[in-house]
Amino acid sequence: MIDIKTIAERDRANVLHPFTQLKGFASGKIGDPTIVTGGKGIYIKDAAGRTYIDAFAGLYCVNIGYGRTEVAAAIARQAYQLAYYHTYAAHTTEELATLSDRLVRMAPGKASKVFFGVSGSDANETQAKLVWYYNNLRGFPKKKKIISRERGYHGCSVFSGSMTGISFYHDHMDLPFPGVLHTGTPHHYWGAEPGETEDAFSRRRAAELEELIEREGPETIGAFIAEPVLGTGGVAPPPMGYWPEIQAVLRRYDVLLIADEVICGFGRTGADFGSTLYGIEPDLVTVAKGLTSGYMPLSGAIISEKVYAVMEQAADRVGAFSHGYTYSGHPIAAAAANAVLDIVELERLADRARVVGIHFQRRLNERFAQLEIVGEIRGVGLLAAVEFVLDRQTKRRFDPELKVGARISKVARDRGLIARAMPHGDVLGFAPPLVVSEAEIDEIVDLAYQATKQVMDELAKR
Known part of the structure; x- marks a missing residue:
């Protein structure tokens, strides 16, 4: 029997909860923590015995639903065989190699390699470093600024939090960092002028992006990052014509496109990826959430043939690729992802x-x-x-x-x-x-x- 009172007291005394009013929680004014004890399908259950329909899939992530024993079994098998080894200096595991192969084959655009992390935030930190690395290797040391969109969400870490275009995530945190620019939100309902069609609105947003690039200097703009469908900024699909107009501008100025598929990827929009649905051809793709349906922490930065070719060609000159995390390509997380993607494909x-x-x-x-x-x-x-x-x-x-x-x-x-x-x-x-x-x-x-x-x-x- 769970001692609800003791768990709540321990939690209140010791856990720093994200996005929680700290004083209200510490004082008990906003109530006790919800102690989640189980889940099945679209439902979760708390320690008080209440059942809830989770119409937000955790945080957009539990795509296959709760309680899938196939994934638990895959996690257990890998844990018994090999719970951990790193991926530095060309070490790998069967599950990781298998997962990487299937992601490269299924990803939008012309994918070549996958770099693994543990969250969408760190994957977007990796994407920023890849943009800088790529342009340094090409001999364009000024081409580093990254353009995001107002109301775009790309994470909460230092640089990914800077790319996020919602001031709530910046306040009192000394964000955004220099090197990040924000352009207009592709939300017709709030952004359109009276009588402006979706196509006309999209052309105007693309023109604003082009004006920003010209004003800053095209030689300073490295990448544009965006979600195929605006997520945390309001769940807003793009207006008609938006993505063709935006991509035309990016190609004209040699600006990389980072498709943040953390929410949209692996079926959420009714297609394998949001990029697939909207005809987006990204240079870099960020995945997380639905990759493991939240059963294990895992993210990926998927790198296109164009970007990777520059990295490989420069290797003799610059040496090893000097970026990595202790848990990059964690074997248990890779096993979970393969089991989840099996379910996504089979069902x-x-x-x-x-x-x-x-x-x-x-x-x-x-x-x-x-x-x-x-x-x-x-x-x-x-x-x-x-x-x-x-x-x-x-x-x-x-x-x-x-x-x-x-x-x-x-x-x-x-x-x-x-x-x-x-x-x-x-x-x-x-x-x-x-x-x-x-x-x-x-x-x-x-x-x-x-x-x-x-x-x-x-x-x-x-």
Whole structure:
């Protein structure tokens, strides 16, 4: 029997939780920690015996659902055989070599090699170093700046946190670092001028990117990093024509494209990768989350033939590739990833996300479109969001002090549904496991609708 009180006391006294109001938690004002004890399919259970629908798949990551014993068995087999060895100086394991081969074959663009880490943040740190390394080796020592997008999310470490375009992640942390620039968000709902079509808006965003490159000097711009679908910045698919316009600018100025597939990769959008869905041809690809469905920490920086060729050709001149982590290519994590990708392929989860995603988007529109506080319903595959506004005609936002999105998320949780209040605006985000059924989607939408109606009633009484 779990001693809930003791665990909660130990946690409160000793754990520094990410994205938690420290004083409120330490004092008990925001309640006890949720002690998660188990999970199956799209559900998790806590120590108090409550069951929740996890409509956010952990943090966009548990694509195959909870409790898959096939993955646990693969982890155990590898742990019994060899729990750890490093990958420095050309050491490897069977699981790692197998995983690398399948990632190179399935990745968007013309992939050549994979460098492994443990999180999307460190993978994007690696991508930044690769951009600098690549341009140094080519004899372009000034071509180092990296352009990200406002509201883009690329991690929380020092440089990946700088590439993240959400000020919440910078405040009081001395970020962003020099060398990172931010261009406009590809979100038509908030960014378009009156009467501007999606195609016209995309052309304007591309023109703004080109102006930024010209203003800074093309000889100083090394790369552009972006998520195929905006994730933490609001779950917003790109407008029509966006990616062809952006890629044309990047090619014109010899700027590398880093596709951050941490959220979109391995089926989430209804395609193997978001890049595949939108015709993106990246030079570097970042993967994590769905790579192991969160069963083990693992990330990858996938390197194109173009970039790797420069690195190899310079090896006799510069020596060994001097970058690595103790846990790069960890054999247990590689075994977990292979087991997860076996499930993704066998159960055709990308196709499932596409088909069930159509049902999901339709049901959200059926239930939420008539509510006067709903400004936009958006998504693709099994990524979706509902954005709330005070006045849908003028797009006037709620007073931030009301925390409408956070209140709806909390009420939903009280009803047994985990849906995320996104950090930019009053937005309720969804990213359920890819194994979710249409009947479970209906329950998710109904619970979210009930929570929204409850908060609307509360607001009406103010």
